[in-house]
Amino acid sequence: MATEVMITGSGIPLPSPGRAGAGALVRHDSTMIQVDAGPATTLRLTEANVDLTQLAGLVITHHHSDHLMGIPDLVLTRWIRNGAHRCPPLPIHCPAGHAVDYVESLFDNLQPDIEARIGLAGFPDRPEVAVHPFEPQESPTVVATFGEVLVESILVEHGGVRPAVAYRFSTPDGVLVVSGDTRACDAVEDLAAGADILVHEVLSSSKLLELGLPHQRVERLGRLHAEAPTLGALAARAGVGQLVLTHLMPAPRGSDDEAELVEAIRAGGYAGRVTVASDLHTARV
Ligand SMILES: [Zn+2]
Ligand SMILES: [Zn+2]
Numbered sequence: 001m002a003t004e005v006m007i008t009g010s011g012i013p014l015p016s017p018g019r020a021g022a023g024a025l026v027r028h029d030s031t032m033i034q035v036d037a038g039p040a041t042t043l044r045l046t047e048a049n050v051d052l053t054q055l056a057g058l059v060i061t062h063h064h065s066d067h068l069m070g071i072p073d074l075v076l077t078r079w080i081r082n083g084a085h086r087c088p089p090l091p092i093h094c095p096a097g098h099a100v101d102y103v104e105s106l107f108d109n110l111q112p113d114i115e116a117r118i119g120l121a122g123f124p125d126r127p128e129v130a131v132h133p134f135e136p137q138e139s140p141t142v143v144a145t146f147g148e149v150l151v152e153s154i155l156v157e158h159g160g161v162r163p164a165v166a167y168r169f170s171t172p173d174g175v176l177v178v179s180g181d182t183r184a185c186d187a188v189e190d191l192a193a194g195a196d197i198l199v200h201e202v203l204s205s206s207k208l209l210e211l212g213l214p215h216q217r218v219e220r221l222g223r224l225h226a227e228a229p230t231l232g233a234l235a236a237r238a239g240v241g242q243l244v245l246t247h248l249m250p251a252p253r254g255s256d257d258e259a260e261l262v263e264a265i266r267a268g269g270y271a272g273r274v275t276v277a278s279d280l281h282t283a284r285v
Pocket of ligand 2: 062064158161181
């Protein structure tokens with residue numbers, strides 16, 4: 001297997017059928033790194049036959065529930081799945097700030113359940129995470145290495161949500177970038193320069209207005225998220241090999257909506273391959 005990224009959740013905070021909360025799984029040979037874990041991430045990984053005990057680590061983009069709520073499920077299920085074997089702490093890399101507080105207190109409300117499970121099944125250890133906070137920077141900075149996968153991050157622009165970061169994964173096969181939540185910004189353009197794959201969130205203001213969202217709210221969302229034509233222009237300037245759209249705001253209601261979204265990306269000038277992700281969509285370097 002070469003290097004690939006699988007979308008574990010293409011959704012947003014408001015649920016829509018078939019779309020789990022935000023996340024992606026980066027794989028290089030047997031090295032697997034999960035990026036964010038929104039609601040139903042564990043279910044999606046299971047559907048993709050991913051052995052949770054083989055995850056090398058988790059990296060977090062920012063402190064928003066649609067990217068975090070699946071983490072307790074993932075960590076607990078990984079521990080239960082490990083059964084009688086010792087379960088090494090799951091490495092979690094995240095930008096210093098609220099996300100660190102969140103992952104450091106994952107088990108606070110679960111202790112009675114954990115004790116009961118240990119009593120029931122005789123597990124040899126407790127679920128644990130190894131939290132690695134880092135200070136996010138305005139230029140690409142190495143934050144982790146998993147096997148042959150080098151992970152860099154950069155600060156991005158997600159409105160008042162600070163810090164929020166994007167990640168670049170470099171392997172012997174190539175480079176892929178996952179934006180997390182952000183406007184189309186210079187930082188992602190820097191990080192994604194020449195990347196084989198750019199997984200980026202996307203917003204369609206016109207669709208949200210069509211759906212009846214108040215103008216003021218749509219305008220506010222536009223300050224936090226990436227409008228399609230602006231993203232198309234970014235992808236063209238960065239010269240990325242292919243663009244995978246996720247965190248779809250709003251979720252397309254059919255192939256016409258998807259085609260419209262791709263057209264909006266093209267309007268920004270990007271001529272490469274564009275995919276509107278569904279859950280479990282996989283792109284290979
Ligand atoms: Zn989000
Ligand atoms: Zn967010």
